[in-house]
Every structure is written in structure tokens, then in C-alpha cells.
Amino acid sequence: MLAYLLLVKPFKSDTNNVMNVYNELVIMVCFLPVLAMNLLNLAESARNIWGWILIGLVLISLLSIWATTIPDMISTAWNYFKSRKKDNENEKNKVPKKKTAELPANLTNSLAIKVASASK
Numbered sequence: 001m002l003a004y005l006l007l008v009k010p011f012k013s014d015t016n017n018v019m020n021v022y023n024e025l026v027i028m029v030c031f032l033p034v035l036a037m038n039l040l041n042l043a044e045s046a047r048n049i050w051g052w053i054l055i056g057l058v059l060i061s062l063l064s065i066w067a068t069t070i071p072d073m074i075s076t077a078w079n080y081f082k083s084r085k086k087d088n089e090n091e092k093n094k095v096p097k098k099k100t101a102e103l104p105a106n107l108t109n110s111l112a113i114k115v116a117s118a119s120k
């Protein structure tokens with residue numbers, strides 16, 4: 001998955017690509033101590049220390065995701081509401097078009113037929 005993220009870069013935003021690579025690395029880093037704890041039969045105090053280190057890594061990863069996602073969401077929402085406000089102001093200031101007299105569709109079709117037959 002890491003190679004795919006580095007080579008293809010599937011997300012539009014560079015920030016999203018970097019954060020996903022970072023998350024994959026955190027998962028790999030968290031996996032290694034868990035594997036070591038199982039293989040080495042560490043003492044309980046050492047397991048507790050490694051457990052808190054893993055929890056810290058996951059929390060740092062989660063906070064970094066929030067730190068990059070929340071400002072982006074706020075920026076997107078702000079731009080959306082600014083554009084909506086501008087659209088509403090443009091609608092209010094818009095001069096209505098004058099209504100022109102239009103012929104009914106059936107009358108228009110019959111006139112077109114008469115003109116076509118007269119020109120033959």
C-alpha cells in the first residue's frame with residue numbers, strides 16, 4: 001500500500017497524499033513492537049512501556065490527521081458560504097428580463113408549415 005501511495009498518489013491534494021503515507025508508516029512502526037513483544041516474551045513492565053509508546057504514536061497520528069483535515073474543512077466551508085453570499089447578492093441586483101410576446105407552440109408550427117408550403 002505504501003508503494004501505491006508513493007507512486008500513484010491517488011488523492012488530489014498533496015496534503016492527503018502525505019498524510020496517508022505518514023499513516024502507513026505509523027502502522028508499520030506500531031506493528032514492529034507488537035511483533036517483538038510476542039516473540040521475545042518481554043516482562044510485563046516492558047510491555048506496559050511499549051503499550052504506552054504505541055498509544056502515543058496512534059494519538060499523535062490521530063491529532064496530525066485532525067490538524068490537517070479540520071482547517072481544510074473550515075476553508076472549504078468558508079469558501080462555499082462566501083460564494084453562496086455572492087450568488088445571492090448577484091440575484092438581488094439582477095435586472096429582470098423584459099417579457100416578450102411569444103406565439104403559442106401550435107400556432108408557430110402551423111405558420112412554419114404554411115411558409116414552407118408557400119415557398120414550394
